[in-house]
Structure formats: structure tokens, C-alpha cells
Amino acid sequence: MTDAATLERDRAGDDDPAGPEHVDVLIVGAGVSGIGAAHRLREQYPDRSFTIVEAQDARGGTWWTHRFPGARSDSDLFTYGYRHKPWRGPSIAAGEEILGYLDEVIKEDDLAGHIRYRHRVTGLDWSSADRRWTAQVTRTDTGEQLRLTAGFLWMCQGYYNHDEPYTPQWPGTERFEGRIVHPQAWPDDLDHEGARVLVIGSGATAATVVPAMAGTAEHVTMLQRSPSYWFPAPRVHELATLLEPLDLPADWTHEILRRQYVQQLDWLATTGRDDPDQLHEFLVESIRPLLPEGTDVEKHFIPRYRPWQQRIAFVPDGDFFERMRAGRVSVATDTIDEFTEKGVRLSSGEVIEADIVVTATGFDLSVFGDIPFRVDGEPVDFTRRVTWRGIMISGVPNMAYAFGYFRHSWTLRLDLVNDVIGRIFDRMAERGASTVVPQLRPQDAGMELRPWVELDNFGPGYVQRCRDRMFRQGDRDPWTHMHEHDHERVALPGADVDDGLQYR
Structure with missing residues (x-):
């Protein structure tokens, strides 16, 4: 679908007295995480409607942002590439080669018509009465204000601020x-x-x-x-x-x-x-x-x-x-x-x-794209929330997020995470549930809330600068994060999708 056609559809949906355009799943971000999420929907849930909104001018996320000389992966592409699509080429690849790989996935899964570039999400509101998210969206090229609604929100926007890199202040x-x-x-x-x-x-x-x-x-x-x-x-x-x-x-x-x-x-x-x-x-x-x-x-x-x-x-x-x-x-x-x-x-x-x-002084972490969230009209303070297995957030319904590894290839974790999200979708269908939300269990009362990451485990500058903005983790499963792949490749496939999740 062309941008012009998309614009006309957006206008029609926003002006329609019946309400804004609605999809089953709204994916935020068209980088490696968002394209991987869309592939999973195409493969396992072909009857579900979805849209990907991307603030940048094109696909790729970090590979579109980073166009400096020699930009390349610092992970091997055999694990950075998706599990479902073999990588052909050298283990370390240039940014252009990775974009070409993503383009192949977009073409093979017929995703182009589902991606809306230059669409920046500026607010996300959950309504329990309507059982849906409403996304406030601004077109970065025209300034037009749009609304989209979705039954499920899949946050794949990455973990750092693409627009404002970190640069120290030096005299002179x-x-x-x-x-x-x-x-x-x-x-x-x-x-x-x-x-x-x-x-x-x-x-x-x-x-x-x-x-x-x-x-x-x-x-x-x-x-x-x-x-x-x-x-x-x-x-x-x-x-x-x-x-x-x-x-x-x-x-x-x-x-x-x-x-x-x-x-x-x-x-x-x-x-x-x-x-x-x-x-x-x-x-x-x-x-x-x-x-x-x-x-x-x-x-x-x-x-x-x-x-x-x-x-x-x-x-x-x-x-x-x-x-x-x-x-x-x-x-x-x-x-x-x-x-x-x-x-x-x-x-x-x-x-x-x-x-x-x-x-080359790094970047600043961004909590879900720095987008304001509200649940039933109440602002969500993520610093008071706890992660469910590094996939969902306590008290935030029908929302999953993509977060990869720091010590392994980012995508190596995404495949495991997407498997779990698929099992959650299946459990919702089995129970006839329209809503799933992580909630602390009775035995978690008084549980110690720990930082999102302990600095003695992983402490680069961008984590130290921004750790106080991030969500928290607990001292027990399923409220922990930052495990290594050797642990999660066993733990996530065996994760109980009833433990700590409430279906309604």
C-alpha cells in the first residue's frame, strides 16, 4: 500500500464517526524486533489483522539510524538472523547487508502493506471497558494527528533513543x-x-x-x-x-x-x-x-x-x-x-x-520509546512496575515487549520471547479470554523490587545513566530478567504461562 493510500485510509478512519481504524495487534517499530513479530503473526495467526507503525523513514531500526562509515554487526549473523530464515554470507555483515536481509523477510511475508513509516506514537491508552489500546499517532512528514486502536500491543521500538544520542558536555x-x-x-x-x-x-x-x-x-x-x-x-x-x-x-x-x-x-x-x-x-x-x-x-x-x-x-x-x-x-x-x-x-x-x-560516546536508554502510557486513565509509572520474564509488565494488560540479549545476539532472545507470546495467545483463545495481565501473586506480597539490571552484572555508561528510568525486577520467577541464553533457552520454552498472568 502506498503512503498516499495509507494517508487517505488514516483520514477516513479518524473522521469516521464509528471510530478510528482497529487491528487485532499493533506493533510499534519496524526494526529487527518488529519485523520478527510480524513474521510470527503471519506464520501462526494468519487470520489476525495487524499494523506496524514506525517513526523513521524506513525499516531497519538501528540499521537505518546508524549509517556511519563501516556500520556493521558486532554479533554473528547466524544468531542475529532469525531462526526461520537462514543467513547466507559472512558471519559479520555490513548494515546494508542486514537491511537487505530484512527486506527479504518483508517481501517473503508480504509485510510492506502493513508498515506505516513516519508514524510516531505519542500516547498509548488502555481501556478495560473497551478491552483495547488506543494509540495517538503523529505523522512526522505532515504533522497530522491520527488514532489507531488494537486489541493487543506489541512494543518492538528498541531500547535507546534514536533521535537524541548521548554526547557529554566538554568545555570549549x-x-x-x-x-x-x-x-x-x-x-x-x-x-x-x-x-x-x-x-x-x-x-x-x-x-x-x-x-x-x-x-x-x-x-x-x-x-x-x-x-x-x-x-x-x-x-x-x-x-x-x-x-x-x-x-x-x-x-x-x-x-x-x-x-x-x-x-x-x-x-x-x-x-x-x-x-x-x-x-x-x-x-x-x-x-x-x-x-x-x-x-x-x-x-x-x-x-x-x-x-x-x-x-x-x-x-x-x-x-x-x-x-x-x-x-x-x-x-x-x-x-x-x-x-x-x-x-x-x-x-x-x-x-x-x-x-x-x-x-562515539553512546546513547541513552528509552523506556518503551518514551511514550506516555495510561491504563484506564491512570498514567503508568514504569519505575514502580515489575517485569514478567522480560516479556510483559505488571498491571499493564495486553502488552508484550521485545528485548534481546546484551551478551548474545539480540535476535537470539527474540525467537524465544515470540514463542512465549504465541503460547499466551493460544491460552487466551483456549479460555475465551480477551485480556491477559501480569499480576503479583499472594506469595509475592512484600517481594523485594530490584533494579532492572544490577551494575555488578552489566554496567556500561548507558545503563548507569538511565537505570532509574527503567522498570524493576523481583527476586524470584517469573519476575526476573537479564538471564543468559544458556538459562533461558531451557527456562522460556518451559515457562508456565499461567504463573503470574491473569486471563479475563
Whole structure:
């Protein structure tokens, strides 16, 4: 369906005295989570009507937002890709390749007519009397105000603010004569060929953008306050190379490599939890032979935290270190005292001159897209609510949300979550129920409410900055979250969809 046709339908629905347009399921977000949810509806519930609303101009979520040089996955695509659709290609893929993969899913499932781009949800209201959600929607291209109603709400909007990235405030930025850009808002006209580039930050984005820009820049300096852990993963797994001559069906190869990567990721996660010293040694010794001779490993590559307390920066084929050995990339570990006309002055007094400064400083978490929720007219304060298995929220009816893993591929959890949501749909049908809502049980009275995530478990800057805005978790099932895949791949398929859920 064209945008013009969609606009006319929206107008008709909003002006119709019978009320706004209604669907069985409203999906918020057309990224990897929302497209995966729509596939599940197509596959298991073909008779249910649904619409996907997306605030951005196109599909893809993070892969549409992040268009900086070299944008690529930092998870393997055999586990980041959907369980139902084999990934064909290298394990680590560029953003354009991932968008192409999503386009294939959209085409195969005939989803294009269900997606409404440039539709930003600005309010969500649940009515118990009507047993439905009403979504207030603004068209970002025309400013038109619309309404949609739905029997079930599936929040797949991602976990960070796509419009406002996190950038610290430094003294003197107004004096800098070059350009300052954030990877999340990359300008189309930025030419870095022959430029001196300073990248501030050492996370996954820096690990991507630094080697990409170093290909044509005069020099790239990565400035970090403190070191991160790095892992030089091969772009093509050695097992894939062994399987290639066998000419296996694509789904066989996909499943074999998917299981191999799951095993590898599980090992990294469980070793980081159970034997962090072993994982520390493994990660540091993996990069040591790739560094230029004379590198101060202690200063630049030994983190202050244990492995996996923050994300590990995956470096396909060690390209970051290759650029270091070639003299195209250098690393500085210090804090910024101030910006000058020509660059930045560090706390040590050293000055790094630059033509372009890239603030790869991260993002801010967003609680359900920062959309105001109301249940029967009462605003929902999510900081007082508790999660049900990281899938639903206590006291919020007919709403599920997509949240993946931090230490594994995001999508690896989505497939498990979507299985549970499907079982909830089936239980509602069995009971003739129109409403399902998580409610604390009598034995949960006085249960300790814990933060959404404990910082000693996972504590990067974006979690520390925004943890107080998030919902909570309890001290027992089914009110917990942030388990690892080795636990959830057993726990979620076996989850009791009656425990802690009320059907009406």
C-alpha cells in the first residue's frame, strides 16, 4: 500500500464517526524486533489483522539510524538472523547487508502493506471497558494527528533513543574550528578523506568506525577514558570454510553455524561469570600478538572492570589492529580537559589536533520509546512496575515487549520471547479470554523490587545513566530478567504461562 493510500485510509478512519481504524495487534517499530513479530503473526495467526507503525523513514531500526562509515554487526549473523530464515554470507555483515536481509523477510511475508513509516506514537491508552489500546499517532512528514486502536500491543521500538544520542558536555566545543559529529546522526556530506580524525570512545561503534575511516583519513586517533575488552573474531568462521566444499543446503549450513556460534557465545558469557580471570587472560592474549610492537598494553588495553561487565568490542579479522600496525590508527587513554580551535587538550596536557571529531560516546536508554502510557486513565509509572520474564509488565494488560540479549545476539532472545507470546495467545483463545495481565501473586506480597539490571552484572555508561528510568525486577520467577541464553533457552520454552498472568 502506498503512503498516499495509507494517508487517505488514516483520514477516513479518524473522521469516521464509528471510530478510528482497529487491528487485532499493533506493533510499534519496524526494526529487527518488529519485523520478527510480524513474521510470527503471519506464520501462526494468519487470520489476525495487524499494523506496524514506525517513526523513521524506513525499516531497519538501528540499521537505518546508524549509517556511519563501516556500520556493521558486532554479533554473528547466524544468531542475529532469525531462526526461520537462514543467513547466507559472512558471519559479520555490513548494515546494508542486514537491511537487505530484512527486506527479504518483508517481501517473503508480504509485510510492506502493513508498515506505516513516519508514524510516531505519542500516547498509548488502555481501556478495560473497551478491552483495547488506543494509540495517538503523529505523522512526522505532515504533522497530522491520527488514532489507531488494537486489541493487543506489541512494543518492538528498541531500547535507546534514536533521535537524541548521548554526547557529554566538554568545555570549549564552540571554539573548535572543525566538525563534531555523532555516529547516530551521521551527515551525508562529511568527507573525511585526508583528514585528521579524533574518535572519542572505545565501544562497539568506535571499533567499527575507526578502521573504516582510517582507510582514507590521514590518521585516526581513538581517545578513551579507560580501556575496553576486544575480541578479534573472524569475519568468516573456519567451520564455514570447512563446510563450503560439501555444498550443503543453506538451512543445514545455517543451523550448524548457528549452533557453533551459540556454543561460543555461551562459553564467553558463562566463563565471564564463573571464571572472569580466565576470560580476561583469553581476551587480552588474543589481541596481544596483533598490536604494534611497543604498545603499552597495560595502559590502553587492560580494562578496569571484569570481562562482560560491559560489551566486548568484536573486531572482524582484527581490522582495527591491522590499521594500528600500519600506522593509520593510534590510541590515547586520558580524559578531555577542553576543546581548542584545532583539537582537544587532554588532562595530561597533550594536545590532539583534528579536523573531525567523532563522538562515539553512546546513547541513552528509552523506556518503551518514551511514550506516555495510561491504563484506564491512570498514567503508568514504569519505575514502580515489575517485569514478567522480560516479556510483559505488571498491571499493564495486553502488552508484550521485545528485548534481546546484551551478551548474545539480540535476535537470539527474540525467537524465544515470540514463542512465549504465541503460547499466551493460544491460552487466551483456549479460555475465551480477551485480556491477559501480569499480576503479583499472594506469595509475592512484600517481594523485594530490584533494579532492572544490577551494575555488578552489566554496567556500561548507558545503563548507569538511565537505570532509574527503567522498570524493576523481583527476586524470584517469573519476575526476573537479564538471564543468559544458556538459562533461558531451557527456562522460556518451559515457562508456565499461567504463573503470574491473569486471563479475563
